[in-house]
Amino acid sequence: MLRNKDHQNMIHASFSDITSNVIASAISEGRLMGSHVLIGGNWHLGPLKERDVSTLSAWFYDNFGYIASDLTIDTPIIPTNELIKVCAWVNPLSSIEYANFMHWISHDPPRDFLLISIPKESAHPAAENFLDLTKLLDNAVEIKSIDVSSYITEWSSLVEENADFRMVNGIGKIQSFRSTDFDAYIINSIARKWEPTPIVVLRIIEIIQSERRDFPGDIFLYHRLEKFFLSGIIEKQAEVSITQTQIRIASSWHLRSSAMQISDSIRHAE
Structure with missing residues (x-):
């Protein structure tokens, strides 16, 4: 069980249900300290301009033949202060995670935060063999507010393209399709x-x-x-x-x- 005081005032942010379940389990079992929030929204799917539940529902029906029951356009706001550190767990090769992360960082960027890039081989983890969470946390990269501009620029380009999908391509870069x-x-x-x-x-x-x-x-x-x-x-x-x-x-x-x-x-x- 972690005893590091630096981890006690930490909010762990995840960007997909899979990673969210793993982080939540680790916290409940005492393998991670702090609290947890899932930042979803499925921002890899659907139009980005004039995005609301109505337009997203119509888009879903046109492209999938049904309307998803969990459509949302709201992104949770993470309360932060000088005593709270945000740790973002992101698999950059997961379309849903990276798109949700970039939308969050473009609309509600914390003053600074820790970034953990989940390894490629753990793209679809099981809770019992996911990761050495504490090792990854100890090696997290600190992102300052001045460092988020590249993410904001990348997301702004995707918004302007306003395509049907934002998917990771063959070279590991998210792209409009x-x-x-x-x-x-x-x-x-x-x-x-x-x-x-x-x-x-x-x-x-x-x-x-x-x-x-x-x-x-x-x-x-x-x-x-x-x-x-x-x-x-x-x-x-x-x-x-x-x-x-x-x-x-x-x-x-x-x-x-x-x-x-x-x-x-x-x-x-x-």
């Missing part, structure tokens, strides 16, 4: 023969992950395939949910069609 930017991966994974849709989706995921890049998830891919069907790009073997049937490329569609042509076809169908 439109929903159509994943169309080439999808269309190039669909065969001329009938295949179960989950097999196709798994193939798409494997290709994207082989490039060490993040993506919006399987629900997004299924919903995108449904749009492909409605626009005549693919065929379904049965008039059921896209997740429960087999699909193939439409006979009238040429595999060499560019992602731009695909996107145009979908846009006209919507």
